[in-house]
Amino acid sequence: MKTERVTIFDTTLRDGEQSPGCSMNLEEKLRLARKLESLGVDIIEAGFPIASDGDFAAVKAVAAECRDVTVAALCRTAEPDVIRAAEALRGAAHTRIHTFVATSDIHLEYKLRKTRTEVIEMTRRAVRLARGFAEEIEFSAEDATRSDPDYLCDVFAAAVDEGATILNVPDTVGYTLPNEFAELVRRIRERVAGDRTDIMISVHCHNDLGLAVANSLAAVSAGARQIECTINGIGERAGNASLEEVVMAMRVRADSLPFETNINTREIYSTSQLLSQIISFDVQPNKAIVGRNAFAHEAGIHQHGVISNPLCYEIMTPESVGVTANELVLGKHSGRHALALRYEEMGYTLSRTELDAAYRRFSELADRKKRIYDQDLISFISAELDVPIAVTNREQLAHIAAA
Ligand code: KIV
Ligand code: ZN
Numbered sequence: 001m002k003t004e005r006v007t008i009f010d011t012t013l014r015d016g017e018q019s020p021g022c023s024m025n026l027e028e029k030l031r032l033a034r035k036l037e038s039l040g041v042d043i044i045e046a047g048f049p050i051a052s053d054g055d056f057a058a059v060k061a062v063a064a065e066c067r068d069v070t071v072a073a074l075c076r077t078a079e080p081d082v083i084r085a086a087e088a089l090r091g092a093a094h095t096r097i098h099t100f101v102a103t104s105d106i107h108l109e110y111k112l113r114k115t116r117t118e119v120i121e122m123t124r125r126a127v128r129l130a131r132g133f134a135e136e137i138e139f140s141a142e143d144a145t146r147s148d149p150d151y152l153c154d155v156f157a158a159a160v161d162e163g164a165t166i167l168n169v170p171d172t173v174g175y176t177l178p179n180e181f182a183e184l185v186r187r188i189r190e191r192v193a194g195d196r197t198d199i200m201i202s203v204h205c206h207n208d209l210g211l212a213v214a215n216s217l218a219a220v221s222a223g224a225r226q227i228e229c230t231i232n233g234i235g236e237r238a239g240n241a242s243l244e245e246v247v248m249a250m251r252v253r254a255d256s257l258p259f260e261t262n263i264n265t266r267e268i269y270s271t272s273q274l275l276s277q278i279i280s281f282d283v284q285p286n287k288a289i290v291g292r293n294a295f296a297h298e299a300g301i302h303q304h305g306v307i308s309n310p311l312c313y314e315i316m317t318p319e320s321v322g323v324t325a326n327e328l329v330l331g332k333h334s335g336r337h338a339l340a341l342r343y344e345e346m347g348y349t350l351s352r353t354e355l356d357a358a359y360r361r362f363s364e365l366a367d368r369k370k371r372i373y374d375q376d377l378i379s380f381i382s383a384e385l386d387v388p389i390a391v392t393n394r395e396q397l398a399h400i401a402a403a
Helices: 012-016 026-039 053-065 079-089 105-112 116-131 149-162 178-193 212-221 243-252 265-278 300-308 336-346 352-368 374-384 391-402
Strands: 007-010 043-047 070-075 095-102 136-142 166-171 200-205 226-229
Touching: 007 200, 007 243, 012 026, 012 043, 026 043, 026 053, 026 265, 043 053, 053 070, 053 079, 070 079, 079 095, 079 116, 095 105, 095 116, 095 166, 105 116, 116 136, 116 149, 136 149, 149 166, 149 178, 166 178, 166 212, 166 226, 178 200, 178 212, 200 212, 212 226, 212 243, 226 243, 243 265, 336 352, 336 374, 352 374
Parallel strands: 007 043, 007 226, 043 070, 070 095, 095 136, 136 166, 166 200, 200 226
Antiparallel strands: none
16 A cells, blocks of 8 residues: 655644633743654644734744744735735745634634625635745645535635645534535535645544544545644644654554654654643543553553564554653662652652552562553552642653653
């Protein structure tokens, strides 16, 4: 099977950042942008410049700093929006203006108070204007999945006519289902892109029904070649498709998803940790790929299987996503002292009783399992002793993960 490339468009700094508990200051945005660049994302959506001076400054700073990626700025279709996005991108090495307007009747009637014809005209004007300011123009039809598909295709056709080459299909409210979304993407590809190989279909899925990743992957199977996603799946309401999940699904299941990305998967865990450290919450312990239990095998029967052959219960290695093993430092014969030291390095100072309990669990596991991960160590203290991950520990954890 021929492997095709899927472009990863990261919107952690825009859709992610605009959600509660996720705001970042300029220095934090820059730190994350640099990390995203080394992770290998193709596009960083750095903000929505007309929304605030902070967003404008963030796009400008990321554009000045990140020279190996395309920097995207979001704008509505109004002229001042487009111009503000263009100003923020000035000086970037690779530029993309991402303009959007809603296309569902409910949005047209209650939010925009515009007719369908007016929205087509707004689309045309915005794309035409943006064309003069950036190398690439992406057009998004907000609430695409609740729009009349024929009308949606007409709006996309108008955007293409004016020079947009990336057509983004957002499932803005997280409503669609994988089969239905795949069908919609196929239809847009056939009706709008036709034979044009320079037109790329993109998808942007929200997770209100927990289907953002499944919908994104279904869309790729149907011909989409860009996925918009965020680190740790942060974003409006229930979040966006999580970058680490879509990337690793394509990596692990390349047999049925023959797509490659530019992501250096070994940087996934440290990127996730850096984001958790910057914003005000961590990922859930059982979060796929980056949760602290994602590679911790607790049940005896699982541990036995993993020791005999990791493939019994591991479909990918922790190392492949940058979770490091401690086999040399903390093997079967490691003592209480080494364990306490490792916890200290991770930012936890345990009392004597806590250390005793953790050591008991460590010894039990080390007896059966060759490799003990930081995630295992955290699970000993958080599950058994109910030690929450303190905010002050995050920095050290991220530091360790980045080491
Ligand atoms: O969810 C959405 O529709 C968006 C668009 C601006 C792409 O975030
Ligand atoms: Zn969104």
